[in-house]
Amino acid sequence: MEKKFWKNKKVLMTGHEGFLGSWLSRTLVNAGAQVIGVDIVKNRKISLLNENGLRTRLTGIKADIADFKVMRKIIKKHNPHIVFHLAAEAIVSRANKEPVRTFRSNIEGTWNILEISRESRSIEAIVMASSDKAYGSHKILPYTENAALKGDHPYDVSKSCADLIGYTYAHTYGVPVVTTRCGNIYGPGDYNFSRIVPDAICCALTGKKLIIRSDGKFTRDYVYVDDIVQGYIILAEKLRALNLHGQAFNLSDENPISVIKLVNKIYALAGEKPKYTILNKARYEIKHQYLDSGKARRVLKWKPEFSLTQGLKAAMEWYAKTITA
Numbered sequence: 273m274e275k276k277f278w279k280n281k282k283v284l285m286t287g288h289e290g291f292l293g294s295w296l297s298r299t300l301v302n303a304g305a306q307v308i309g310v311d312i313v314k315n316r317k318i319s320l321l322n323e324n325g326l327r328t329r330l331t332g333i334k335a336d337i338a339d340f341k342v343m344r345k346i347i348k349k350h351n352p353h354i355v356f357h358l359a360a361e362a363i364v365s366r367a368n369k370e371p372v373r374t375f376r377s378n379i380e381g382t383w384n385i386l387e388i389s390r391e392s393r394s395i396e397a398i399v400m401a402s403s404d405k406a407y408g409s410h411k412i413l414p415y416t417e418n419a420a421l422k423g424d425h426p427y428d429v430s431k432s433c434a435d436l437i438g439y440t441y442a443h444t445y446g447v448p449v450v451t452t453r454c455g456n457i458y459g460p461g462d463y464n465f466s467r468i469v470p471d472a473i474c475c476a477l478t479g480k481k482l483i484i485r486s487d488g489k490f491t492r493d494y495v496y497v498d499d500i501v502q503g504y505i506i507l508a509e510k511l512r513a514l515n516l517h518g519q520a521f522n523l524s525d526e527n528p529i530s531v532i533k534l535v536n537k538i539y540a541l542a543g544e545k546p547k548y549t550i551l552n553k554a555r556y557e558i559k560h561q562y563l564d565s566g567k568a569r570r571v572l573k574w575k576p577e578f579s580l581t582q583g584l585k586a587a588m589e590w591y592a593k594t595i596t597a
């Protein structure tokens with residue numbers, strides 16, 4: 273991280289109350305940036321932002337990114353230099369239940385940010401969260417950035433669309449936007465307890481039985497949140513110099529693992545015998561998906577620094593403190 277680059281930079285962070293947003297906000301505030309966060313939720317109870325007086329060191333605004341007028345007012349008022357666009361309905365099962373709200377947040381919210389940025393004179397770089405799910409389901413593994421974006425289900429489709437909208441704003445209007453497609457991110461601060469890592473850790477720590485919705489054989493790669501934070505920061509710093517407008521980068525650990533193996537590892541690290549039930553009821557989800565991050569390694573000189581064991585241990589420590597607090 274180039275601390276000089278961030279000193280007094282104005283950063284608009286959509287979704288700053290979320291898992292990744294809180295991590296990025298913390299890192300940037302500590303580097304001297306002025307973070308203006310926009311989130312539909314205000315003061316989430318379980319959040320990294322509640323630690324070390326962080327909330328008092330950033331500006332938090334409660335707003336819906338799908339509201340064009342409000343977002344335009346916020347961006348015009350603050351004139352940010354850098355935008356991290358992370359706000360989204362990010363939970364697949366909730367997106368399946370509420371497709372319209374998901375499309376509004378993930379697609380309309382994205383075009384709002386990009387359309388408003390098109391008029392802005394201050395914005396130098398926009399780093400936008402797409403997802404590995406934007407690819408939909410492909411037979412050829414691992415997925416490279418050249419794989420077609422062809423989601424099948426609401427969350428995946430919302431990300432395929434938003435990703436393409438980012439691309440067109442860069443290519444048609446020269447908006448400085450670069451897109452990330454990350455594997456499954458995990459680590460301290462993820463309050464989304466329906467996700468497999470927080471759920472399995474909490475069950476292992478409390479002795480509750482874990483319910484696995486899939487058949488346990490789905491494969492994914494899991495990448496530690498601080499590694500992703502570093503990837504986002506490098507992208508913002510290098511977008512101009514490397515002319516990354518309109519490009520997308522896979523960010524992942526490249527070590528795919530099945531759900532059952534992951535769960536067994538979490539229980540072993542907690543010193544417990546695995547206790548779970550396999551429901552085999554996950555519908556509308558991609559079975560096998562993992563990414564090739566060769567482009568990020570080559571172009572950005574990025575690579576994950578945390579092994580799965582190190583990352584899970586750090587997460588477990590945080591959950592142990594948080595759920596007993």
Ligand SMILES: NC(=O)c1ccc[n+]([C@@H]2O[C@H](COP(=O)([O-])OP(=O)(O)OC[C@H]3O[C@@H](n4cnc5c(N)ncnc54)[C@H](O)[C@@H]3O)[C@@H](O)[C@H]2O)c1
Pocket residue numbers: 286287288289290291292293310311312313335336337338357358359360361362363376377381401402403404453454455456457458464
């Ligand atoms: N966590 C992962 O494994 C992962 C993997 C790939 C991509 N992503 C993407 O990265 C981004 C961040 O993910 P996360 O894990 O931090 O998710 P998260 O759910 O923890 O955070 C998303 C935040 O966006 C906010 N939000 C949702 N709709 C909004 C709206 N209409 N207006 C304003 N705020 C709104 C939520 O309140 C939340 O605080 C998302 O775009 C997600 O799709 C996440």
